[in-house]
Amino acid sequence: MNTTLPETSTQPVIEVDNLVTYYGDQKILDDVSLSVAPGEIMVIMGGSGSGKSTLLRYLLGLHRADSGEVRLFGKCVNSLSSHEWMEIRKRIGVSFQGGALFNSMTVGENVRMPLREHTALDENTMKIMSRMKLEVVNMAGYEHLMPAQLSGGMIKRAALARAIVMDPGILFFDEPSAGLDPVVAADLDNLILRIREAMPVSIVVVTHELDSAFKIADRITVLDRGRILMVGSVEEVRNSDNPRIRNLLTRTSEDEPVDADDYLHRLTEGAMRF
Numbered sequence: 159m160n161t162t163l164p165e166t167s168t169q170p171v172i173e174v175d176n177l178v179t180y181y182g183d184q185k186i187l188d189d190v191s192l193s194v195a196p197g198e199i200m201v202i203m204g205g206s207g208s209g210k211s212t213l214l215r216y217l218l219g220l221h222r223a224d225s226g227e228v229r230l231f232g233k234c235v236n237s238l239s240s241h242e243w244m245e246i247r248k249r250i251g252v253s254f255q256g257g258a259l260f261n262s263m264t265v266g267e268n269v270r271m272p273l274r275e276h277t278a279l280d281e282n283t284m285k286i287m288s289r290m291k292l293e294v295v296n297m298a299g300y301e302h303l304m305p306a307q308l309s310g311g312m313i314k315r316a317a318l319a320r321a322i323v324m325d326p327g328i329l330f331f332d333e334p335s336a337g338l339d340p341v342v343a344a345d346l347d348n349l350i351l352r353i354r355e356a357m358p359v360s361i362v363v364v365t366h367e368l369d370s371a372f373k374i375a376d377r378i379t380v381l382d383r384g385r386i387l388m389v390g391s392v393e394e395v396r397n398s399d400n401p402r403i404r405n406l407l408t409r410t411s412e413d414e415p416v417d418a419d420d421y422l423h424r425l426t427e428g429a430m431r432f
């Protein structure tokens with residue numbers, strides 16, 4: 159549950175300043191800066207290998223920045239004590255690709271797990287709170303089922319109920335609609351919007367699903383080879399004339415097979431221009 163927030167309501171809940179990260183000798187994120195305002199939905203988009211998941215891991219404080227800084231709720235994640243980090247961690251909900259419910263527990267037990275771990279609430283209160291969150295994700299009445307009895311979409315929704323059970327200030331999604339059919343994926347988008355309406359939470363979504371990004375985002379960060387190409391509104395990204403963003407929007411990539419005619423056409427077009 160939300161502890162009293164020390165920051166003013168307009169202070170960004172996430173701030174990234176000039177983040178540079180390496181895996182070994184390879185620079186993965188290069189001078190990345192962005193911020194996420196209270197209640198904002200920020201979508202991180204980019205081609206495969208552009209650094210989206212890596213950025214998410216740094217936002218979650220899983221790695222130490224090689225240079226630059228990540229601040230959550232105004233606190234630099236690299237300089238927190240483990241106790242301070244635990245306090246911040248309670249205010250962060252995460253919904254990862256697989257949904258990842260514990261198969262040996264019922265849906266209700268799964269959703270209550272963070273409450274059991276981080277609070278001293280009595281059993282009854284925990285049950286009421288988990289039911290409320292299951293209602294938010296349209297899963298009321300399913301709390302006694304085991305994960306194996308659920309569809310893929312229901313597993314995602316139950317995992318989402320667990321991610322919001324502590325009323326987080328920030329909610330992270332990694333490819334929320336991966337593996338879902340388009341109708342279920344669209345439901346999940348609606349649910350993300352509904353959660354933002356229902357609670358004061360900032361949401362960061364990593365996705366390569368354009369339809370989903372355009373539907374839910376307040377702003378989009380476009381990553382390309384570890385650098386930020388653009389941070390802007392849906393309209394700004396849609397209307398960008400940056401060729402690499404256009405490529406991303408039309409789903410062409412240097413790794414994809416190239417249509418020979420189209421390629422020649424573009425080549426001659428380019429030759430004529432220069």
Ligand SMILES: Nc1ncnc2c1ncn2[C@@H]1O[C@H](COP(=O)(O)OP(=O)(O)OP(=O)(O)O)[C@@H](O)[C@H]1O
Nearest residue numbers: 181182186204205206207208209210211212213366
């Ligand atoms: N643990 C790791 N060790 C070494 N290199 C890594 C590691 N994780 C990622 N990388 C490299 O970092 C770069 C960015 O990877 P990342 O997974 O962040 O990209 P992404 O945009 O999330 O890609 P995708 O959409 O395919 O998941 C890639 O070149 C990748 O090979």
